[in-house]
Amino acid sequence: MAGLRGALIVLEGADRAGKSTQARRLVEALKERGYRTEGLRFPERTTEIGQLIGSYLEKKSNLEDHTIHLLFSANRWEQVPMIKEKLRSGITLVVDRYAFSGVAFTSSKENFDLHWCKQPDVGLPKPDLVLFLKVSPEVAATRGGFGNEIYETNSFQEKVAKRYAQLMDDKTVNWKLVDASQDIENVHQQLKELSEKAIDDAKDQPIGKLWE
Ligand code: ADP
Ligand code: 2DT
Ligand code: MG
Numbered sequence: 348m349a350g351l352r353g354a355l356i357v358l359e360g361a362d363r364a365g366k367s368t369q370a371r372r373l374v375e376a377l378k379e380r381g382y383r384t385e386g387l388r389f390p391e392r393t394t395e396i397g398q399l400i401g402s403y404l405e406k407k408s409n410l411e412d413h414t415i416h417l418l419f420s421a422n423r424w425e426q427v428p429m430i431k432e433k434l435r436s437g438i439t440l441v442v443d444r445y446a447f448s449g450v451a452f453t454s455s456k457e458n459f460d461l462h463w464c465k466q467p468d469v470g471l472p473k474p475d476l477v478l479f480l481k482v483s484p485e486v487a488a489t490r491g492g493f494g495n496e497i498y499e500t501n502s503f504q505e506k507v508a509k510r511y512a513q514l515m516d517d518k519t520v521n522w523k524l525v526d527a528s529q530d531i532e533n534v535h536q537q538l539k540e541l542s543e544k545a546i547d548d549a550k551d552q553p554i555g556k557l558w559e
Contacts, residue, residue, distance in 0.1 A: 350490045351437035354549040355430070355472055356542050359447045359511065360480030362504055363487040364527045365534060369480065370443040372535050373542060377439060378456065380539075382546060385433065388443040389423055404496045417452040420446070420467035430472050434554055439546055446471055447514050447555060452498060456507035461513060465558050473555030476545035477520055478538055479511065480527035519558075521545070 356373070358366045362463035369471055370386055377384040392401040402408040403415050410418070423446060433440060454464045484501065493499035498507070515522050523541050527534055 350437055351550040353434045353437050354475040354546040355434060355440050356545060357442045357445040357474040357477045359477055360527060361508060362488055364480035364482040366443050366480055369534060369538055370441050373441050373538050382439050383437055384439045386441050389445055390419060391422055394425060406497050410487050412479055417467055419449045423471055446465040449501055451507045451510040454510050455503060469558045471557040473557040475549040477522050479522055479524050480525040481524055486528045
């Protein structure tokens with residue numbers, strides 16, 4: 348019998364919703380429960396493509412809007428062989444942002460539609476679970492101000508929130524909405540429960556293809 352695979356679990360949500368905090372805690376908790384688990388993040392700024400993205404986000408270089416969109420997607424595709432290998436070897440991956448961020452952010456720019464923005468990511472490994480951390484802009488504001496990166500403004504983040512809502516209408520993706528205005532521990536417990544169920548459900552299923 349083939350070995351059991353790991354699950355692909357993605358965290359999405361607005362700036363300061365707690366994605367990075369919860370992703371770290373989730374990896375540790377799942378490991379403690381005996382699941383082989385590793386964390387990933389997108390953008391992955393350490394690769395050559397990731398360095399171009401980092402420089403764009405930090406406003407150190409300007410890139411044409413289609414170009415940066417395709418670079419974000421390429422930054423996922425370059426990790427796909429590794430992602431598949433790990434999932435197939437039984438490792439669960441907890442991912443801080445994925446293609447949904449890619450689409451929500453670029454489609455919030457002038458003259459970009461959701462359909463065009465999704466195309467480069469069609470066929471990526473499909474997440475078994477997408478945890479959407481929902482927080483109001485008011486609550487997010489209590490968690491500190493914006494940094495200096497390119498998308499960190501109220502007006503842009505409002506558009507991004509609307510695009511996420513449109514993406515969540517897609518029932519082919521296993522979205523779970525979590526109230527991320529609760530304290531860190533409560534959010535964590537919910538994410539852990541949902542993740543353990545997803546790991547159990549995914550273990551003998553083939554890896555799916557996103558948006559196909
Ligand atoms: P994101 O990765 O979604 O932008 P972070 O995990 O970096 O968010 O969290 C942003 C800030 O908010 C950090 O200072 C973090 O400690 C704090 N934080 C995260 N989750 C909560 C929570 N549930 N309640 C209060 N503060 C939180
Ligand atoms: P953080 O490193 O703080 O999460 O910010 N983004 C991300 C895109 O525009 N497209 C993408 O495909 C991805 C993964 C969201 C990273 C910033 O980059 C944006 C915020
Ligand atoms: Mg983060």
